[in-house]
Amino acid sequence: xxxxxxxxxxxxxxxxxxxxxxxxxxxxxxxxxxxxxxxxxxxxxxxxxxxxxxxxxxxxxxxxxxxxxxx
Numbered sequence: 895x896x897x898x899x900x901x902x903x904x905x906x907x908x909x910x911x912x913x914x915x916x917x918x919x920x921x922x923x924x925x926x927x928x929x930x931x932x933x934x935x936x937x938x939x940x941x942x943x944x945x946x947x948x949x950x951x952x953x954x955x956x957x958x959x960x961x962x963x964x965x
Contacts, residue, residue, distance in 0.1 A: 900937035901963040907935040909953050909960070923952035 910920050917931040924931075925948055926941075933939050934949075941949065950957045 896937070896940070899940045902940060902960060903935040903937040905960055905963055906931075906949060906953075909955060910935075913953065920949070920952055924948040 910917070915923075917935070918928050920926075921928045921931045924945065926945060930941075930945075934941055946957060946960060950960055953960075
């Protein structure tokens, strides 16, 4: 698996958990499936650009915040 996909997924998961929302809620807010959110968070696949924008909007963060990883 790509390190970038794993880090991105971990960041999405962390932002979601900090806000206290479920994968189902995030999926609905971003227009994605719960399975897609799960796969993104586990680093199985990375989202397309349009879905990155949707995730950022649903999480109420700037897109750049999705790529701010703790190394």
